[in-house]
Amino acid sequence: MSIDKATVAKIAHLARIKVPEDEQERLAGELNQILHWVEQLAEVDTEGVEPMTSVAAQTLRQREDVVTEGDIRDQVLANAPDRAAGFFAVPKVVE
Amino acid sequence: MTDLTRLSAAEALDGLARKDYSAVELTEVHIRAVEAARPLNAFVVETPELALEQARASDARRARGEAGPFDGIPIGVKDLFCTKGVQSTASSRILEGFVPPYESTVTANLFRDGAVMLGKLNMDEFAMGSANITSHFGPVVNPWSPGTLAQHDEAFAAEGAAAELVAGMGQPRPRQEWTFTRKLVPGGSSGGSAAAVAARCVMAATGTDTGGSIRQPAGFVGIVGLKPTYGRCSRWGIVAFASSLDQAGPMTRTVRDAAVMLRSMAGFDPKDSTSVDMPVPDFAAALTGDIRGLRVGIPREYRMDGMPAEIDRLWEKGVEMLRRQGAEPVDISLPHTKYALPTYYIVAPAEASSNLARYDGVRYGQRIDGTSLKDMYENTRAAGFGAEVRRRILIGTYVLSAGYYDAYYLKAQKVRSRIKQDFDEAFKRCDVILTPTAPSAAFGIGENTDDPIQMYLNDVFTVTVNLAGLPGISVPVGLSADRLPLGLQLIGRPFDEETLLRAAEALERAAGFEALPPFMAGAV
Amino acid sequence: MLIKGETGDWEVVIGLEVHAQVISNAKLFSGAATAFGADPNTQVALLDAGLPGMLPVINRYCVEQAVRTGLGLKAQINLHSVFDRKNYFYADLPLGYQISQYTQPIVGKGSIVLDLPDGSSRTVGITRLHLEMDAGKSLHDQHPSKTYVDLNRAGVALMEIVSEPDMRSPEEAAAYLRKLRAILRYLGTCDGNMEEGSMRCDVNVSVRRPGGPFGTRTETKNVNSIRYVMMAIEYETNRQIEILESGGTIDQETRLFDTVKFTTRSMRSKEEAHDYRYFPDPDLLPLVLDQAWVDEIRSTLPELPDEKKARFMEQYKLSAYDAGVLVAEKASADYYEAVAKGRDPKIASNWVTGELFGALNRLGKSIEESPVSAADLGGLLDLLADNTISGRIAKDVFAAMLETGKSAAVIVEEQGLRQVTDTGAIEAAIDGVLAANADKVAEFRSGKDKLFGFFVGQVMKQTQGKANPALVNEILQAKLKG
Known part of the structure; x- marks a missing residue:
């Protein structure tokens, strides 16, 4: 499997990171180098092996249905780059 | 009076208990040391006022007979931990200016037990790196870097709280100027923590370890670094890099300090679903010095091609040190070792690509405006993340994307199960495992940067431990031919940090590592 | 389709x-x-x-x-x-x-x-x-x-x-x-x-x-x-x-x-x-x-619509359609069961799905907001069952209940809507109607059966609708034959 410029553009878009076109080639090269290296995993026989889903050998702990948080709007909004009338504000989204 | 910065934390706790000095005195000395160590660039934020306030509270507690088990010990906190009211950035531009309204569980636990925070420590951006060269705030310099010291008799040009301190004491201090002749990396990602502990400006520091980020830098600067079992320390309030691998741990100058500090850091946290509900033992009580009959596994796969001979020799010396104390070396095999790094470089970037999606300029941190929401996202994340972070996000995005998930991510998680099984098998035949910490000593800033994979190889011995969720510790054991520290790593069974620490202390005692770095904050 | x-x-x-x-x-x-x-x-x-x-x-x-x-x-x-x-x-x-x-x-x-x-x-x-x-x-x-x-x-x-x-x-x-x-x-x-x-x-x-x-x-x-x-x-x-x-x-x-x-x-x-x-x-x-x-x-699950429907069909002998309508909302089903309790289930069903749902629909109200409670509707059906009022009067009483929120008994009492079952009074009314419409009586007797309804209507009018319809029928039949 090999990454080309178009793939770099596609994943950069998925990841919402602007990659100027003149950097796509170089990045494709770097990513291919890493991918080629990790592809040695194909050698490992994993027939019948379950993928590891959690390191800790335990099951999911559950909490009670009690309201314990909230009413901290000032804290929630304190670090916002743009806010108004108790909302976060972002450039207008046209649907 | 002895130089208080040279004490171990355990010694300082004894001194505080004997009232030889107060927490405020101990803290003041360290505040000056932090300032003197600025050439290392180990701190991204210094918090002297907070430290003094905490120290005064500590003295008050001690006076009331209510001192905690870590009361009055001045520490540094890796910038990955969110600290209430103190800027927390993960050393990334994207979080510049972010002040959390909450305290991470681990730092809260440390403060509960009396720790005093001197500031936030530099690190690789989002903990991605092995040399502390990816920080937005610039690289950290290893205090073992060679250099020369020149002394000037001018008045000490201090600023801020330090100036007040100096003025208060009414004694002008000579200014010393340290010039590095070659700047070495402290390792990473907890490079600031490692440098600060080694240079004696903090008595201990918190680190986090996702692929070796505590142990490798500890090895590079000649200190002790402990990565506990996954689930031992809460991850709540720690900026996530790779959630299934991240674990906080202590970075200290002695094994005993690591044991004492871990006890304060660890503990069940209902706010972290992966935190394990187990009692926290008195780890220091496990340091009996008796390792007779302890079976020490020596994994043959860790003898890698091209590894410097001096590291191989150090490893053999380590085996001998443990054997002489009654331990029994056992040859073991961890057959999937060579696949650990490639596995890690699929799993960690995949998780990171998702964990770092929240840094989007909407609710906190930096925002770079754009013509649309999408444009704002792309500008913010392109400018806010450094090159290595961007690279890993892209790799992680790719390996999770449609059509590639099975070949990369799912495959890697299966290989990860294999790696875990290797350890399960090995621990049927041994109690701890001994390996080198890293394949080299500290290298120069700017070296190993052309090829990302070359840099990744730094973690070849440490990353297996994270993949399997095990505890591991790096102990300084000797010096390289270039007079740079070299460490050995011990790996333990899950939640058996006690045996691990006992073995580590035995190794530490036998090694008798007492060399000091050329750059010492306390020397000022 | x-x-x-x-x-x-x-x-x-x-x-x-x-x-x-x-x-x-x-x-x-x-x-x-x-x-x-x-x-x-x-x-x-x-x-x-x-x-x-x-x-x-x-x-x-x-x-x-x-x-x-x-x-x-x-x-x-x-x-x-x-x-x-x-x-x-x-x-x-x-x-x-x-x-x-x-x-x-x-x-x-x-x-x-x-x-x-x-x-x-x-x-x-x-x-x-x-x-x-x-x-x-x-x-x-x-x-x-x-x-x-x-x-x-x-x-x-x-x-x-x-x-x-x-x-x-x-x-x-x-x-x-x-x-x-x-x-x-x-x-x-x-x-x-x-x-x-x-x-x-x-x-x-x-x-x-x-x-x-x-x-x-x-x-x-x-x-x-x-x-x-x-x-x-x-x-x-x-x-x-x-x-x-x-x-x-x-x-x-x-x-x-x-x-x-x-x-x-x-x-x-x-x-x-x-x-x-x-x-x-x-x-x-x-x-x-x-x-x-x-x-x-599982053991704490309530009875669900399908089970309830089956039970309604079995227990109350309702049609699949009526049962389905009643169980569509739990509140409706509960309402119905309260009305049906101790009463004719079929009549209860007709009233709930017919008069009540129609009224609620017109008013734009949910069953929970119904101005007539299940107990009050039951009271109305009781008056109907014991012949205190006729079916026709019952509809008027129900309309008044919707309007005023009062119980059926109160409305019947206040408006004097109690059904007339006194045969003497009904006979008198019928006699009056027959006397006043002699021509129509003759037409009826010569075979124009359809006029029977006209006479019933006149008698009901005379009695303000309160006459027991069955008695009216019976006596009218007898008198017209005679």
């Missing part, structure tokens, strides 16, 4: 994905409240705002609600399920991913029985039900150049309930939604309020030749009323048939329902490069349930 096209018959194939907001105090993974209508960003925990280092811990009650719903849908409960991250960027998705369940949902295959208007029923398969967190809310109309974001809803637990593509008409889709909503309300797991958005629907539509292979489907997102769902299906069906008949092909795409024009339109902007990169959430471990716990929940 087949649709006639230019080139032959078509069949529409419909599958629905319903997002039902779980009734709980706190959110799925945080301790913030879920109540509707709070000030913006006041019901937001640190996790809900996606602050660094915040971690999810699952709410047990939300899990219980999902299990309860699964049991109500006669579905398989998966004792081992996994939470995954669904990765995408949006202003109201603070984490940059939604915690959901992808390959291993908590509930597997189940079914829903639809009660169709003709009294027949039809089973629609449930593919799965999974738990996931809701996103926040974006407000686009508050500022000329900005979108505002409120995270109160972010993190609230949703159940996504996916049907098999088993429906074949807009009416079936509507019946499915009504039945699903009824089940959720019976269970108390979702309030089913589509206006407040606590139940939202994505509509998958494709068309095919009868019996042929499935066609390409489109998904119309977030349709927020049953009426709109029907309209969206209608529109999509016609649109797709038109395209296919003119030789075109259907794009598999996401569409949006336009609530002004009642059409659907493509959401290509959102569609581009959708790749959610699902993977198991490493902050959460697999959710493992205890069979005994599931059984315990």
Whole structure:
């Protein structure tokens, strides 16, 4: 499997990171180098092996249905780059 | 009076208990040391006022007979931990200016037990790196870097709280100027923590370890670094890099300090679903010095091609040190070792690509405006993340994307199960495992940067431990031919940090590592 | 249902994905409240705002609600399920991913029985039900150049309930939604309020030749009323048939329902490069349930619409249709049973489904808001049963009850509506009517039978409707014959 410029553009878009076109080639090269290296995993026989889903050998702990948080709007909004009338504000989204 | 910065934390706790000095005195000395160590660039934020306030509270507690088990010990906190009211950035531009309204569980636990925070420590951006060269705030310099010291008799040009301190004491201090002749990396990602502990400006520091980020830098600067079992320390309030691998741990100058500090850091946290509900033992009580009959596994796969001979020799010396104390070396095999790094470089970037999606300029941190929401996202994340972070996000995005998930991510998680099984098998035949910490000593800033994979190889011995969720510790054991520290790593069974620490202390005692770095904050 | 096209018959194939907001105090993974209508960003925990280092811990009650719903849908409960991250960027998705369940949902295959208007029923398969967190809310109309974001809803637990593509008409889709909503309300797991958005629907539509292979489907997102769902299906069906008949092909795409024009339109902007990169959430471990716990929940399930319907048919001898109408809402069924208790169940059913539902419909009120309580309606039926009032008077009394909220007995007393059963009085009235209409009496006797009704009407008029109709009939018959 090999990454080309178009793939770099596609994943950069998925990841919402602007990659100027003149950097796509170089990045494709770097990513291919890493991918080629990790592809040695194909050698490992994993027939019948379950993928590891959690390191800790335990099951999911559950909490009670009690309201314990909230009413901290000032804290929630304190670090916002743009806010108004108790909302976060972002450039207008046209649907 | 002895130089208080040279004490171990355990010694300082004894001194505080004997009232030889107060927490405020101990803290003041360290505040000056932090300032003197600025050439290392180990701190991204210094918090002297907070430290003094905490120290005064500590003295008050001690006076009331209510001192905690870590009361009055001045520490540094890796910038990955969110600290209430103190800027927390993960050393990334994207979080510049972010002040959390909450305290991470681990730092809260440390403060509960009396720790005093001197500031936030530099690190690789989002903990991605092995040399502390990816920080937005610039690289950290290893205090073992060679250099020369020149002394000037001018008045000490201090600023801020330090100036007040100096003025208060009414004694002008000579200014010393340290010039590095070659700047070495402290390792990473907890490079600031490692440098600060080694240079004696903090008595201990918190680190986090996702692929070796505590142990490798500890090895590079000649200190002790402990990565506990996954689930031992809460991850709540720690900026996530790779959630299934991240674990906080202590970075200290002695094994005993690591044991004492871990006890304060660890503990069940209902706010972290992966935190394990187990009692926290008195780890220091496990340091009996008796390792007779302890079976020490020596994994043959860790003898890698091209590894410097001096590291191989150090490893053999380590085996001998443990054997002489009654331990029994056992040859073991961890057959999937060579696949650990490639596995890690699929799993960690995949998780990171998702964990770092929240840094989007909407609710906190930096925002770079754009013509649309999408444009704002792309500008913010392109400018806010450094090159290595961007690279890993892209790799992680790719390996999770449609059509590639099975070949990369799912495959890697299966290989990860294999790696875990290797350890399960090995621990049927041994109690701890001994390996080198890293394949080299500290290298120069700017070296190993052309090829990302070359840099990744730094973690070849440490990353297996994270993949399997095990505890591991790096102990300084000797010096390289270039007079740079070299460490050995011990790996333990899950939640058996006690045996691990006992073995580590035995190794530490036998090694008798007492060399000091050329750059010492306390020397000022 | 087949649709006639230019080139032959078509069949529409419909599958629905319903997002039902779980009734709980706190959110799925945080301790913030879920109540509707709070000030913006006041019901937001640190996790809900996606602050660094915040971690999810699952709410047990939300899990219980999902299990309860699964049991109500006669579905398989998966004792081992996994939470995954669904990765995408949006202003109201603070984490940059939604915690959901992808390959291993908590509930597997189940079914829903639809009660169709003709009294027949039809089973629609449930593919799965999974738990996931809701996103926040974006407000686009508050500022000329900005979108505002409120995270109160972010993190609230949703159940996504996916049907098999088993429906074949807009009416079936509507019946499915009504039945699903009824089940959720019976269970108390979702309030089913589509206006407040606590139940939202994505509509998958494709068309095919009868019996042929499935066609390409489109998904119309977030349709927020049953009426709109029907309209969206209608529109999509016609649109797709038109395209296919003119030789075109259907794009598999996401569409949006336009609530002004009642059409659907493509959401290509959102569609581009959708790749959610699902993977198991490493902050959460697999959710493992205890069979005994599931059984315990099962033992506390209320009687559900289908069982209740069967019981009503059996116990009260109601028709399938009437029973179906009565059990559609738990409140209606409860109301009916209160009325029917100790009374003729058939008459009770007629009154509840006829007079009461008709009145409520006119008034735009729900059964819970009914101005006439079940006890009062029962009182009215009692007066009817013991011949205190006639059926005709009963309707007037009921109208007065709706108006005044008074009991039937009070109204009958106040307005003197008690039925006249005194044969003497009735005879007198009849005599009067016959005397005044001698010509008509003659016509009747010469064979014009139809005039009987006229005489009855006159007698009732004379007695202000209070005469017992049976007695009037009987005496009138006798007198006319004589």
